Amino acid sequence: NAGVTQTPKFRVLKTGQSMTLLCAQDMNHEYMYWYRQDPGMGLRLIHYSVGEGTTAKGEVPDGYNVSRLKKQNFLLGLESAAPSQTSVYFCASSTTGLAILSGANVLTFGAGSRLTVL
């Protein structure tokens, strides 16, 4: 059972280039998330999706776009990369609180994608 898989694991971009990070989950989870993690700033939510075809803005959405065309995939796009977007990006998924008896929104994370923008 693979869980949450992120590709690529590493990428170096030049300022102004574009790229897409792919997240795939095989747990049939409804919710999917993209976080970025920077030293001393914890995990900050970029965008999230509560189901196929839906997306919503998180805490730090500027400069990023997302799409959820299939339930199992959540794509994060950078149209014009900036050095401030150098970070480690984590995708996560969860089932809804109503779907599990505990009610907790427990996240399953991918291994991360390390992006450097020069």
Place this chain on the structure above:
Amino acid sequence: QKEVEQDPGPLSVPEGAIVSLNCTYSNSAFQYFMWYRQYSRKGPELLMYTYSSGNKEDGRFTAQVDKSSKYISLFIRDSQPSDSATYLCACDNTNAGKSTFGDGTTLTVKP
């Protein structure tokens, strides 16, 4: 002000010590309180979670929530070098469907 504040650390303790990791939160709507463990260059993984106030124990780990003071803690007994990691607290209002994380505390347990 952040909704979830976590003691920054880093913490360095000898093997066998009792470790206390702490967070405070400001949003009264939070009902679920999670602790995630993140090893270096890995994704976070759920350690344990608690609903509302009270304690929850899992082996050497105890999670404690005091909603009256908006304070959450994770205690690690008999700490081991394998416990060396960054610990992230997270709070959730299930209706919102998204968790708010603290900045993390890095723990090193020295043999």
